[in-house]
Amino acid sequence: MxxxxxxxxxxxxxxxxxxxxxxxxxxxxxxxxxxxxxxxxxxxxxxxxxxxxxxxxxxxxxxxxxxxxxxxxxxxQEPFRPLGNFMIHVRSNVRENLFRSLIAGGLLLFAYIQNASFKEPTALVYGAVIATGYAVLSHGTHNKLRHPDILTGILSLGSLGTANMLQGAMVTWAVNVLELLHEMRDNKIIYSL
Known part of the structure; x- marks a missing residue:
């Protein structure tokens, strides 16, 4: 530091x-x-x-x-900003969105590992899917239904079915991360240090 x-x-x-x-x-x-x-x-x-x-x-x-x-x-005495020093040149709202997405990704991974031995979705699976939905829906200001990650989520849940909601959430999460990385590359603000 x-x-x-x-x-x-x-x-x-x-x-x-x-x-x-x-x-x-x-x-x-x-x-x-x-x-x-x-x-x-x-x-x-x-x-x-x-x-x-x-x-x-x-x-x-x-x-x-x-x-x-x-x-x-x-x-x-600054407020806690996860990844703040690592991504200092990126706008704070993009950092927050990426942090939410990383939390959802961690939950998805944990749920996938834990759910390998169960046939029915557990509370952890539902929580991971909800966290992914929140991470996806919480970013962006324009028509959210036209975002690539929302469209991917709707299409993957429709094609994979509710029995495979964890896999649908993983696909949606991956598209969300790609969209955030694209947004970071295109909209980052460089501050003079």
Whole structure:
């Protein structure tokens, strides 16, 4: 895991840091107010476009190291985003969709392994199929019935029958993953680090 911030400018009483995590925050006034409330801090300015924060402070009241510790602690408290550091350049909604799909895929695999010894669908099979349906239906904003993964699910369940719903869900899940990978390739947003 890389550093949370970089010192760009440092003289006693004035500190400018580059904080890549600023791109994930929207309430800059709240951040400025919080850091301004520290004893000895005179002014805080955030430049969200270039992801920097300038802190002017009284060096005899607060140390540079104390300020850096506060910056480090504040920007370490980010919401849990699975695969966040691995896929930092991909939009968060695509990451969430991929995470849901990976959970559904894991459930499908586990259900398939467990169901090999049973002839009738178990609660795990139903849960895996429901998780797959949720993962498929939760992404996309346009007409969902025209999505390739929805069409594949309807066609595979229709052709394989309800007795083979696990296999139908697996085919639907595979098409969903392919669609998400295609969406990641076409729509990824590159942030300047």
């Amino acid at each position: 890389g550093p949370k911030f970089y010192i760009l400018h440092d003289i006693p009483g004035r500190l400018r840091v580059h904080i890549p995590a600023l791109r994930e925050h929207e309430d800059y006034e709240h951040i400025q107010t919080m850091f301004s409330s520290l004893r000895g801090v005179q002014d805080v300015r955030i430049q969200p476009i270039i992801q920097t924060m300038l802190i002017q402070y009284k060096a005899d009241e607060i140390s540079r190291n104390h300020l850096l510790r506060c910056v480090s602690l504040f920007f370490r």
